[in-house]
Amino acid sequence: MNVKMIGRFLAQIIAVEGVFLLPALAISLGYGEWDAVTGFLYTLAIMAAVAGVLFLLCRKAGRLFGAREGFVCVSFSWITLSLLGCLPFWLSGRIPGFVDALFEIVSGFTTTGASILPEVESLPKGLLYWRSFSHWLGGMGVLVFLLAVAPSSGKGSGFTMHLLRAESPGPDVGKLVPKMRQTAMILYIIYVVMTVINIIFLLCGKMPLLEAVCTAFGTAGTGGFAVKNDSIASYSPYIQNVTTVFMLLFGVNFSCYYLILLRQIRGVFKDEELRLYFGIAIAAIGLIFWNIRDIYSSAGETLRHASFQVASIMTTTGFATTDFDLWPSFSKTVLLTLMVIGACAGSTGGGIKVARVLLLFKILRRNIRQILNPQKVQIVRNNGRPMDEKVLSNTNAYLAAYVIIVILSFLLISLDGFSTGTNLSAVLACFNNIGPGLEAVGPTCNFGAYSAFSKMILIVDMLAGRLEIFPMLILLSRSTWSPHRQK
Amino acid sequence: MDIIIAGGGKVGLTLARQLVAEGHNLTLIDRDSHILETAVEQYDAIAVLGNCASKEVLLRAGVAGADLLIAATNADEVNLLCCMTGHGLNKNLHTIARIRNPEYADQVMTMRDVFPLSMTVNPERQAAVEIERLLRFPGFLRRDSFAKGRTEIVELRIGKDSKLCDVSLSDMSSIVKCRVLVCAVLRAGAAVAPSGNFVLREGDRIFVTAPKENLTVLLKNLGIITRKVRKVMLCGGGRVSYYIASFLEKDGISVQLLEKDHQRCVELAQMLPKTSVIHADCSSQITLEEQGIGDCDALVTLTGMDETNMVISLYGGSRGVPQIITKLSRGENSSIGDSMALGSMICPKELCCNQIVRYVRAMGNQTGAAVSVHAIADGQVEAVEFLVDETTRNCNIPLKDMKLKPNVLVVGITHGTQTQIPNGDCVFTQGDTVVVVTSGRGVLQRMNDIFA
Numbered sequence: 001m002n003v004k005m006i007g008r009f010l011a012q013i014i015a016v017e018g019v020f021l022l023p024a025l026a027i028s029l030g031y032g033e034w035d036a037v038t039g040f041l042y043t044l045a046i047m048a049a050v051a052g053v054l055f056l057l058c059r060k061a062g063r064l065f066g067a068r069e070g071f072v073c074v075s076f077s078w079i080t081l082s083l084l085g086c087l088p089f090w091l092s093g094r095i096p097g098f099v100d101a102l103f104e105i106v107s108g109f110t111t112t113g114a115s116i117l118p119e120v121e122s123l124p125k126g127l128l129y130w131r132s133f134s135h136w137l138g139g140m141g142v143l144v145f146l147l148a149v150a151p152s153s154g155k156g157s158g159f160t161m162h163l164l165r166a167e168s169p170g171p172d173v174g175k176l177v178p179k180m181r182q183t184a185m186i187l188y189i190i191y192v193v194m195t196v197i198n199i200i201f202l203l204c205g206k207m208p209l210l211e212a213v214c215t216a217f218g219t220a221g222t223g224g225f226a227v228k229n230d231s232i233a234s235y236s237p238y239i240q241n242v243t244t245v246f247m248l249l250f251g252v253n254f255s256c257y258y259l260i261l262l263r264q265i266r267g268v269f270k271d272e273e274l275r276l277y278f279g280i281a282i283a284a285i286g287l288i289f290w291n292i293r294d295i296y297s298s299a300g301e302t303l304r305h306a307s308f309q310v311a312s313i314m315t316t317t318g319f320a321t322t323d324f325d326l327w328p329s330f331s332k333t334v335l336l337t338l339m340v341i342g343a344c345a346g347s348t349g350g351g352i353k354v355a356r357v358l359l360l361f362k363i364l365r366r367n368i369r370q371i372l373n374p375q376k377v378q379i380v381r382n383n384g385r386p387m388d389e390k391v392l393s394n395t396n397a398y399l400a401a402y403v404i405i406v407i408l409s410f411l412l413i414s415l416d417g418f419s420t421g422t423n424l425s426a427v428l429a430c431f432n433n434i435g436p437g438l439e440a441v442g443p444t445c446n447f448g449a450y451s452a453f454s455k456m457i458l459i460v461d462m463l464a465g466r467l468e469i470f471p472m473l474i475l476l477s478r479s480t481w482s483p484h485r486q487k
Numbered sequence: 488m489d490i491i492i493a494g495g496g497k498v499g500l501t502l503a504r505q506l507v508a509e510g511h512n513l514t515l516i517d518r519d520s521h522i523l524e525t526a527v528e529q530y531d532a533i534a535v536l537g538n539c540a541s542k543e544v545l546l547r548a549g550v551a552g553a554d555l556l557i558a559a560t561n562a563d564e565v566n567l568l569c570c571m572t573g574h575g576l577n578k579n580l581h582t583i584a585r586i587r588n589p590e591y592a593d594q595v596m597t598m599r600d601v602f603p604l605s606m607t608v609n610p611e612r613q614a615a616v617e618i619e620r621l622l623r624f625p626g627f628l629r630r631d632s633f634a635k636g637r638t639e640i641v642e643l644r645i646g647k648d649s650k651l652c653d654v655s656l657s658d659m660s661s662i663v664k665c666r667v668l669v670c671a672v673l674r675a676g677a678a679v680a681p682s683g684n685f686v687l688r689e690g691d692r693i694f695v696t697a698p699k700e701n702l703t704v705l706l707k708n709l710g711i712i713t714r715k716v717r718k719v720m721l722c723g724g725g726r727v728s729y730y731i732a733s734f735l736e737k738d739g740i741s742v743q744l745l746e747k748d749h750q751r752c753v754e755l756a757q758m759l760p761k762t763s764v765i766h767a768d769c770s771s772q773i774t775l776e777e778q779g780i781g782d783c784d785a786l787v788t789l790t791g792m793d794e795t796n797m798v799i800s801l802y803g804g805s806r807g808v809p810q811i812i813t814k815l816s817r818g819e820n821s822s823i824g825d826s827m828a829l830g831s832m833i834c835p836k837e838l839c840c841n842q843i844v845r846y847v848r849a850m851g852n853q854t855g856a857a858v859s860v861h862a863i864a865d866g867q868v869e870a871v872e873f874l875v876d877e878t879t880r881n882c883n884i885p886l887k888d889m890k891l892k893p894n895v896l897v898v899g900i901t902h903g904t905q906t907q908i909p910n911g912d913c914v915f916t917q918g919d920t921v922v923v924v925t926s927g928r929g930v931l932q933r934m935n936d937i938f939a
Contacts, residue, residue, distance in 0.1 A: 377752040
């Protein structure tokens, strides 16, 4: 394994993180939040030290960089990012427990939005900003960002494909344009532009600037950290509706936006995943609207809450405008189902992804037909194009791994003695990067009551969910660490 | 005309035979000296040995003064290059290339400016078109259309329980209740031009001219059940199968395609989303039963082996499949089929040759020339389509007063959009399309040839 190369990547990642920490520091300075300022400064010092040591140690790195290095690099980047990113909370003393601070920032980077804080409004503005910004950075991926800004060296730069594949969600990741750097740039430009538009819309609704920025970050990364204790509930219906629309938009595969930019709009509307995504969203809104019709005073309000919650859960954002834990059990089950399905592949959302669900159904259909007529040769298609068998078997393996991890985590955190509903929804909410679950981890509650051990389990779940399981599982595989490269 | 044929395969040699018979000067190019030797012994032509796409060989074959180059080697790319090179050497050269690969099928004709081709022929696609036309009107063994599809000559077999069995032609109109005309009868392998008191017997194959809109009435009144074809089984996964399946998919007909080779199955399944491709040996009866041959509306046998096709078709017939179409690679074999229930027989090679011969004839004489020529009744009778123009003699004279050649029969006159089955009072007017049948081969070159 090319350890030195990975070390260099990590140093670069840390540098990027350090740079992004500066706006948060500036905000804290501006508001005169001295505890936060000290936290940020200590963190920056530690980052500089770690990055410097890594640079020195890994000066002479070989060029060999395969799939194994790519995956390990992605996993380590995220772990490092989280370990260093949590320091401002811990060193400022605002979150005294290290595991709690780590939970908070992992929840941020993985765009989960699950919090251990009972109330956030008293937090220094700089830390609030950093919390929300971690969503934005984690949404599109920090390595993708690095790929967009780092100069691509000529020879052997094809290895970056492994990074994109490991960090971007979806069963079948590909480049948009021949050059990796441009692909990453296009993704980030679309991302930035959409975030800015979101901020403008929020400002039109008379939202204060910092709150608008933080909310837009939470929406764009489909994260879910809000700056208010009651999430989005106290804002005007206009802001809630804007957020609903933008959550749904950020749950769409970003290559669709690229196709729209290329004016290939027809292809976008024919995309099976997109149709299913909106189909599921509309169906879920309809079902919940019908189920909760007696709870709210007007149909408009019912529709607003139903659509906001559906968009929030399906795109795995995790904002809330109302305590959906008080809804009838049918509505809660619909939301729980949406948690598992998740958003589109290639978006900032989590979950199994609509594309995978679609593929899984097609595989199931094929296998049933295969039983009835074993001699029939059948091809699974996506948007009319035949799918590679390798993608299909990966999708099956993904589902298996998904189920195993959910069951194991569920088992382990049950030791804390909470109710089954709480535990299951906590695992699903963390693993699918949503945030709030049901009952004791519902939208008005938080994860603070869990033990440090359970929090660690949930942290791993969040990372595994964001990186789509395999990069994390690879760390556990012995062949990853064996010194002899497989011939 | 001076014609060069590149490629001495099945199509090339069949063409050579026909074109020499029609009096053209023929040069044959091939890379195989044995093929050339036998060809020159059989046909009155000269041979050039070499690669037909090379300039030197083409010049040796006299491309500079030739009128037409037909490229029919087994490689599409060579055919294309051959025509392009030939056209580069002689701007007045007409070129015909055989292009069979489905991947090229669309691009060649849409890129006329780039590929200097007068015509492309695709035997497999043409066979598929023909088969699809048959499937749309189950009951006819064969259909030939004239006058832009307004007039048809269809082939029917008189079975034992047919309503036409032992009926004289003059009584036929009372049974079919629409204007049709029997223009030829094939009895015991010989074509007969029937008169009014001719009595049809079991086993006859009759060729009936009818306006297209009368076809359904004809089938209905003859008691031939025309259930719309809903389920078709294709045996063999070659190019013809691919084309048919893609046509039928568009018509919304459910298609089952049986193919032995797994790799080919996967390819077909990828190209044909709605067809159910089955990896199985279609020559096994158990397989056919498993795949439900009993409830198919039509069976088309398209494997590479004529004998396999025949056996499967016979089995299909015994299982009561309403419509059976058999592909034969060798046209000679079709005479065997007369004695068996093989259904319609399609020979891609012959379809393709007919198409080229039609082009050559149309090229040969520009005014009053035959618009199209179809060989029917096992090639013993020709149906020829003409356009009546200012040079046509005997315009506006009733048919009964015209003196026609003895073996010529006028079977259809299309005036505007209306097709008429002619009687003695009909006249030709300018702009009409006339279909005549004749038992003499190649004697009708232009319209005026029909008059005595």
